[in-house]
Amino acid sequence: MQADLIPLLTKAVGETLYMVALSTVAALIIGLPLGILLVVAEKGHIFEVPWLNKVLGTVINIARSFPFIILIVVLLPLSRFIVGTSLGATAAVIPLAIGSAPFVARLIENCLKEVDRGKIEAALAMGATPGEIVRKVLVPETLSSLVRGITLAIITITGFTATAGAIGAGGLGSLAIRYGYMRYRDDIMIATVLILILLVQGIQLLGNLMAKNIDRKRYKLG
Amino acid sequence: MIRITNLNKSYVTPTSKILALKNINLEIKKGDIYGIVGFSGAGKSTLIHCLNRLEEPDSGTIHIGGKEITGLGKSDLRQARKKIGMIFQHFNLFDSMTVFKNIAFALEVAKYPKAEIKERVEEIIELVGLSDKANAYPAQLSGGQKQRVGIARSLANNPEVLLSDEATSSLDPKTTYAILDLLQEINRKFNLTIVLITHEMDVLKYICRHVAVIEEGEIIETGTIDELFSDPRSDTTKLFVSKKSPTPIKEKLYLEVSRDAG
Numbered sequence: 001m002q003a004d005l006i007p008l009l010t011k012a013v014g015e016t017l018y019m020v021a022l023s024t025v026a027a028l029i030i031g032l033p034l035g036i037l038l039v040v041a042e043k044g045h046i047f048e049v050p051w052l053n054k055v056l057g058t059v060i061n062i063a064r065s066f067p068f069i070i071l072i073v074v075l076l077p078l079s080r081f082i083v084g085t086s087l088g089a090t091a092a093v094i095p096l097a098i099g100s101a102p103f104v105a106r107l108i109e110n111c112l113k114e115v116d117r118g119k120i121e122a123a124l125a126m127g128a129t130p131g132e133i134v135r136k137v138l139v140p141e142t143l144s145s146l147v148r149g150i151t152l153a154i155i156t157i158t159g160f161t162a163t164a165g166a167i168g169a170g171g172l173g174s175l176a177i178r179y180g181y182m183r184y185r186d187d188i189m190i191a192t193v194l195i196l197i198l199l200v201q202g203i204q205l206l207g208n209l210m211a212k213n214i215d216r217k218r219y220k221l222g
Numbered sequence: 223m224i225r226i227t228n229l230n231k232s233y234v235t236p237t238s239k240i241l242a243l244k245n246i247n248l249e250i251k252k253g254d255i256y257g258i259v260g261f262s263g264a265g266k267s268t269l270i271h272c273l274n275r276l277e278e279p280d281s282g283t284i285h286i287g288g289k290e291i292t293g294l295g296k297s298d299l300r301q302a303r304k305k306i307g308m309i310f311q312h313f314n315l316f317d318s319m320t321v322f323k324n325i326a327f328a329l330e331v332a333k334y335p336k337a338e339i340k341e342r343v344e345e346i347i348e349l350v351g352l353s354d355k356a357n358a359y360p361a362q363l364s365g366g367q368k369q370r371v372g373i374a375r376s377l378a379n380n381p382e383v384l385l386s387d388e389a390t391s392s393l394d395p396k397t398t399y400a401i402l403d404l405l406q407e408i409n410r411k412f413n414l415t416i417v418l419i420t421h422e423m424d425v426l427k428y429i430c431r432h433v434a435v436i437e438e439g440e441i442i443e444t445g446t447i448d449e450l451f452s453d454p455r456s457d458t459t460k461l462f463v464s465k466k467s468p469t470p471i472k473e474k475l476y477l478e479v480s481r482d483a484g
Contacts, residue, residue, distance in 0.1 A: 116312075118312050118314040119315075119316060121314065122310060122314035122315075122375075124276060124303070125276060125308040125385075126304065126328045126375070126376075127301065127331055128300075128327075128331045129331075136327065140316070141316060141317060141318050218317055218359045218361060219359070219361045220362070
C-alpha cells in the first residue's frame, strides 16, 4: 500500500458517483417518457398510435444493439460539441445517458405493462384522460416495480461508468485500468473492486428497501 | 333513458370475423333495473362495454339520457362517461390508493373542487357502509367490501346510469345478496337506472324488473321478470329458468342476519 492510495480513491469515487448520478437522471429524463410512450401508444392502449410504437421500438432496439464501448466512441464528437471536451467525467455523461436511456425505456415499459387491463378500463369508464391514467394509475400502481427497475438501471450504469473509464472518463474504472492494471498496483485494483462491490450492494439494498416499503404499506393485511 | 338501435359489433381475428352483436335493439326506462342475461360468449359483456364505448360498435346508435353516445368525439365521450358509472366483476380498484383515494379519483377526474371532494367521499363512503375503512387499502378488504368501494366510486359523481358487469359473479352467495340489496337501495334512493349483465339467474330474479336474453349476439327475448319466469318462450330462456330454482328461503333468512356483513 502506498501513500497515494487514499487521495486517488477518494477522487475516483467522487467521479464515479458524479457520473452515475448525472447519467441516471439524464437517462430517466429521456427513458421515462419513451417507456411510457412505448406502452400507451400500443394498439388497444390508451393513446393508440401503432406506427409511433413501431418506430420507437425499432430505434430503441438499434440503440441497444451497440456494444457500449463502441457507442462511447461514436458519441465522442457529441460530447465534444456539448461539453467542449471528450475527456473526463462530464463528457462521459453524454454517452452514458444516451447508452442507458433505451434500456431504461424498456424497463419502464415492462413495469407499466403489468397494470391490469381492468384497472385501465375502470379509469377510462370514469372519464379519465390518457395523461391522468399515466400519472394516477400506471405509475403509482407499478411504483415498487419501477423502483426495482430503476435500481437495476443505476447498477447497470455504474458498470457502464467503469467501461467508460477505460477510454478517459475518470472514476473507479479508469483508476483500476490506469493504476491497477497498467502499473501493477494490486492495492488499487483490489480497493477499486471492493468499493464497486460495496457500491452495488448499497444501491441494491436501498432500492429493495424502498420497494419493500411501498409494498408493505399497500399489501399488509389489516 | 337508454335507447339502443340497430347495434352491430364484430371482432376480426386472423382467420375469421366474429359477429359479437347482431342488430341489437333495446329500450331501458329511467329508474329501471334491467338485466341482460346469457351464457358465456353470448355477447352480453360486449353489449355493456358498448354502452360507454369501452368497445366501439361497428354500426348503430346508443342514446343515454338524450345524448347520442355513439356520435361523441373523444373529449365529449369522456364527459359523458363521468355520468355513466360502471362496476366490474373483479372490482378493478387501484391498489396504490386507499379506499378514500379510490373514490376521490372519480371526483378528481370530474374536476371537483378539492374541498368538496372530501365531503362527497365521506358522504358516499357512509352510504356503502365503509366509513371505518376509509384509510384501508384494497388488499385489506374482503370481496364484498371491494365491490362496495367499486359502487361508491361509480356513484361519486352522481351518474345517470350504473352499468354492472357481472358485479356479483366472483362473490359468495351471502355477499352477493348484500351487494344486490345495496344496489336496490341506491336505485330507490336516487332513481338510478341500473343495467346489469349476469349469468346468474338468482341475481336476475332478486333484483331486475326487466330482462333481455341474449344468445349468439342476438336478443332473443325481452320482458318483465315475471313474464320471463312464468312464460319463457325461447329454449335458452327455458333452460335458464329451469336451471336454477328460485332463491331458497333458507338463504334469504341467512341474509337478514348477515345483511351488514361483506
